[in-house]
Amino acid sequence: MTTACLTFRDLTLGYGSHPAVHHLSGEVLKGSLTAVVGANGSGKSTLLKGIVGVLEPMAGSCTVAPGTRIAYLPQLSELDRSFPARVVYLVSLGLWPKRGLLGRITAEDRATVARAISAVGLEGFEGRSLDTLSGGQLQRALFARVLVQDAELILLDEPFNAVDTKTVADLVALIGRWHGEKRTVIVVAHDLDLVRRAFPETLLLARRPVAWGRTAETLHPENLLRARRFDEAWHDDAPWCEPDEHEHPGGHDHSHEHGHSHGHDHGHVHHDHAHNGASRPPAA
């Protein structure tokens, strides 16, 4: 029996008093490959921040299985490309979990870094400074850093933005390789065709989770339509979310019955296939 790598219990994440991820419950199984999709502002990036721990939950919890190393690739904006560093240095940052502040970088570590750089097709770029890289090259370098991190749980936030098709294909192949190595991978993506092709599991977010499970079922037109109806704006006069307001009759155990889930307008992940996918609601 595979076990959970990541467990959400009624997780609400947000900014100020406004939720960006609203009441998410469920599990991500070890070794699963999940795409997170949804409109802009639907809480995809926020969810990853919550998993990494950069953002504290407003309510509920997000538990990572003990001993799990996390590699997190945020959207590009926080990287300072004008910083005088070379590609090899950026990739070597991935050694941090292993070597920390003062650990000695061994010849083997350097070989690991060199292998990672060649795995993303950046041989010959080692000595280039970051401000001379194109967007796609930088993204490859960041993937190489994730490779070096050698993490069990890999979180990628919109890694395919502004990247050409060949690079996307290469990066997707890398993600497939991680999946083959039984690592747990969660990727925020926009391209639904790509998601259908390359990701077995999908979580569809519209602040609250709309659907979560096998990609083909999650990306059912009916679900997509419901996700599209979501109102992106925050309302300062929105009513407070009371604990009992989102609870289904029958308590807090989230044991949804199969097949009757689409009628609710407010609430939890609705699984029509709860036990055959890689993700599932918490044990009932």
Place this chain on the structure above:
Amino acid sequence: MYDLLVGPFVEFAFMQRALAGSLMLSLAACPVGVFLMLRRMSLTGDAMAHAILPGAAAGFLLYGLEIVPMTIGGLIAGVVVALGAGAVSRFTLQKEDASMAAFYLISLALGVLIVSLRGSSVDLMHVLFGSVLALNDDALTLIALISGTTLLTLFVFWRALVAECLDPLFLRSVSRLGTPVHFIFLGLVVLNLVGGFQALGTLLSVGLMMLPAAAARFWTSRVEPMCALAIAIGFASCIAGLLLSYHAALPSGPAIILSAGVVYLASVLFGSRGVVRARLAHHRHRTA
């Protein structure tokens, strides 16, 4: 030639002290300046320099022109402002530039107020502009301690400092050191400014920190050589400034900083990443 360049340092003990003090200051302050610049906090150094004034002034008010109380006072004021501004920026929506400006202006006003309670304007001039030619044993010991502490701290936290500059969110995702390193770094800035104010004054001590760093940026695109080069530029500026001050009877602090300023302007123009090279390089291009 000997009389021009070496003589003054051999003949006069006060010149030797000034040289030793200013070289030790460069050794620590220049790498700190490089990181200030790379973190786009160049003006933060300037703000911090103003911020240490009330502490130094309070020490001066209570004990007169004594190096130890003034230094401790300056340290306390600097740390309060750095922590206050840093905390406001980390825990509220306001960015560090605005919170730093607010805190240092409050601090500066307080400092001027305290100095004016006692003292003539000559005293104020001394606190503001220092005198590297009057460094006593206490001052030299203090500068040596500050310099050693700074270099050791930089050595230990080097990797975290670089990571925090390059990709702060990555550091936060793999380590809890991000926030502590930021405050440790601000602490080093305060420490070096306080170390410099006896020699150069509160206003100009930031000059020895920033100008060599800003100049070094035009010569290299890697952090380690940049720090080494900044230190070398700092050394050269101190020696040139002291000689200039000796031969032309100019105040020593401004002479040192102006020497660094000349190196900076020359680097802007003629550095390997400077204006002239950039113009020349564009005449020809390669096929790939």
